[in-house]
Amino acid sequence: MIKKFVYSQKVAPYVFVLPFILIFLIFWFFPLVNSFVMSFQDRMLGQDPKWIGEANYSKLLTDKVFLTSIKNSVVYMLGTLVLLIPFPMLFAVMINSKLMMGREFFKSSFFLPALTSVAVAGTIFRLTFGEMEGSLMNSFLGLFGVEPIKFLKDGNWSMAALLILACWRWTGVNMLYYLSGLKSIDNEYYEAASIDGASAWQKFRTITMPLLKPTTVYVTTISVYAGLAMFTESLMMFNGNKSPQNIGLTIVGYLYRQGIEQNKLGYAAAVGIVLLIIAMVINLTQLKFSGMFKKEED
Template sequence: MRAVNHTIRNRAKLTGWLFIAGAVLMICLFYFYPMIQALLLSFKTGAGANLHFDGLANYKRLLSDKTFFTAVKNTFLFLIVQVPVMIVFAMMISVLLNDSKLRFKGFFRTAIFLPCVTSLVAYSVVFKYLFGNDGLINLALLNMHILSEPIQWISDPFWAKVTIIIAITWRWTGYNMIFFLSSLQNIDSSIYEAARIDGASGPRQFFSITVPLLKPIILFTSITSTIGTLQLFDEIMNITKGGPGNATLSISQYIYNLSFKYTPDFGYAATVSYSIVIMIIVLAFLQIKLAGDDK
């Protein structure tokens, strides 16, 4: 009897492995194999396909690459400014949309979420024309007599950064809002009723109840937004092309330039790519520690 049960259990395990074998194979083939190949490529130097193993030469070059550090500085500026603003907006909007007294909630939720399902290229091109020197934004501000002359949204280093931050915030706030909204709907309403009975005001309820209960979602959205910002490419490429000069150059665009715009240097591009991996690991670890999540 034991032998029969053992055989049945082995067959069940084999069946389970057969079900997931295809998915495991595809993940290994399209995820882990390219990652390993990119890591090996980062130790090679040469133009185009004429590559040869050169040890840590690319990593030494990375530490003295001024363009790389400019791209890192720009990317971290977007990260430090845009991610907290977006998370706060997403949280506040989700709280408003979770109000049972609000009418047409479905319409507002759809309208705010809609930007994140639009084409990255299409919306970037639209923003480029909206914020052009003779674009709709400047025309509106001039007609309202807020400005006396157009703002150089694309050609001025400071305003180009502002344009990118506005574009990213517009697109991804609704995406993060969905996570906060789903979490808010799982909070027992009796907690807020008890707080109101105790005389807690709306702001006090928000900071003492809502924010602590949303802590896992805040951590999750912060980490995913950090990863997304470190990989920022489409908006930069289509709105400012990294300009003016290198004022809005991101790390991902620099990788693209190394691979396809300049003389192809795939080995060094792979090295820069792995710098993003290291940054993501370090920042995610710091965010988890700062959030006090010991799990």
């Protein structure tokens, strides 16, 4: 009787999606609701929560350290968008070319850094951009007579180092997304363009880029999230969550500082809700302008 009920046409679809629904409720929806409620409380481990209304959010508006963390995260996110969309696309087009030799080698070479632990990668880059004269980068610059630079004590240089780390780790991943998108483009478009006398640039501009739009939207969406959620890279690069004058502090890093290091769970929850709102606004805006919400015409 139970088996017949479970495998019936009306019930079976819900049985198959039940695991996803449970995972969604347990690991996403309930924690989100709990965080939202917690953001209106003065809450610490080992103490009873106290309802304080919007006080946490009001405090955020005047918290200079929090505003600095937002600036750092947004600058980092914009930097990754500028670097990790056009360059992986170009590399994918080059590797996808019939004239390209050693395709599999280049695919593996570009993707290999993504398999490296972020803790290991961050530590290596911290040593590479260290302020000591013997660090790899300063040793290289010394060959040209350049004085040692304290990369991780300067806001601009430290952000550049974080972006270089991001490019090193994620260029190959985004390139594979674009390679997958290129495989879905019918070669007849390029053949027709060749007959019309189109140059390689014209083919790229009028065929490749427009047809890769869904891939670009996807890469942009995940890059916005990854950029705003960046934390471990900064933590390892600065050997802790206390960079000089907070030049490497991100929103997630500030959340970690308030919630884990200082046990201010309510305030940390408010930071998390603000981060969620920022990410949603940016992603929904870029999806709107990219036309993803438009209905296809018949």
